[in-house]
Amino acid sequence: MKRSQIDPKFPLAVNGVYETTAYADLSSVDNLETCSGGYSSIPSFDPVETTDAKSTNFCSKKRTSRRPWTIKDADMECISRSMEHVWKKTILPILESFVDMEPLRDPRIAYWIEELTQTHENLMLLQGSPQKQISESCSSLNRVCENSEWVPLRESWIFTLWKSESIKALLEAQNFRCSGCGIRVEKEYLKRVNIFYICFFFMQISRYCDYYGKVFCQCCHQGSKSTIPARILHTWNFNEFPVCDLASHFLTEVHDVPAIHINHVAPHIIEKVRVLKNVIMLREKLSYMWDFIKNCPDAEHTVTKYGNLRTLFTSLEHHILHSLDLFSLSDLIRVHNKDMGSLLEPIVYYARCHIETCKHCRQFAATCAYCEDAQEVLFPFQLEKVYKCSKCASLSHLKCQAKFRRKVSNQTGCKKCLRVHKDK
Structure with a gap:
């Protein structure tokens, strides 16, 4: 005979004990009491004298055949209810207590937590979907x-x-x-x-x-x-x-995140696309002009058609002035639509007019390192006619640098760098 009782502390567990023979191993009783934690609701082990050895739930049987595992409609509904029960009773209270302990300062984390609390709706089975189709899809x-x-x-x-x-x-x-x-x-x-x-x-x-x-x-x-x-x-x-x-x-x-270095990823596209090459040239000019504008006291009071001259520079994104080949996806789309070119060209124009006529800015101008013509001052943003040495940063005319390169073809740098190298 099997005696079954429902443990109130564990309603899903059935404490079933089988009556066994008189020569049963009583050590299993101690193990059972130890595992149960000493609850009084578990019935005691009463040996019964009998000559028939009956199989118990502690004995294992070998299956002669195995049937394929299938999902029935009742099983799917049971799984759905159990998932919802676990979510409402366990996971959701943990998330709510985590939020109540300390307010979330980052709005992104708050959005993720709110989205996570609604995840169980996607995990539950749809009521309108036939369970038969779900079981068939699970098998395939x-x-x-x-x-x-x-x-x-x-x-x-x-x-x-x-x-x-x-x-x-x-x-x-x-x-x-x-x-x-x-x-x-x-x-x-x-x-x-x-x-x-x-x-x-x-x-x-x-x-x-x-x-x-x-x-x-x-x-x-x-x-x-x-x-x-x-x-x-x-x-x-x-x-x-x-x-x-x-x-x-x-x-x-990452649509607005500047993370694409074109010179490293695809340098060939710069020469092929004229509008992209023009934008990179404008950004290079602006980077040189910003060195003059940020140190000029008169630039703060210079007002243009589009606003204050220094404000036009500070309103630009940081990577536009300091990283010439760094773009985001939105930047490339603006380049393609010619919106970025139309934005940068007026700033370059008004900044050039100010720097070339400002007495304070002209103090930082240079003369050609080759011809040394004092009548014509050079600025680094004059890319159409000025060459800037990558080693010593000296300025010279493009035509003067070309003549020097034809004479000294095996040397790198400019005339000033060659003179310093000979002195060493």
């Missing part, structure tokens, strides 16, 4: 964690221009798994893809991300589109292409 598609066949992607800058390949080749390279979540496509789908349903498979089962160059499932790729940094830097293409949700989130977050 298997989600896996990080293993040797699949490694989750990370949010990072990618400047590689991917080659166009077929969906079949990409799936084979990905071990027939989604690059975002690791969901696996079974052979039944692949047979249909290879024969008849390539277009249907591409639209309904998998989607291509132009940023990562990989295939994603519909859950990880909901059809978002964005400009691709690699296409901008290599082909100057600003069209929007399909990207996965991970790439869409990352590109949105």
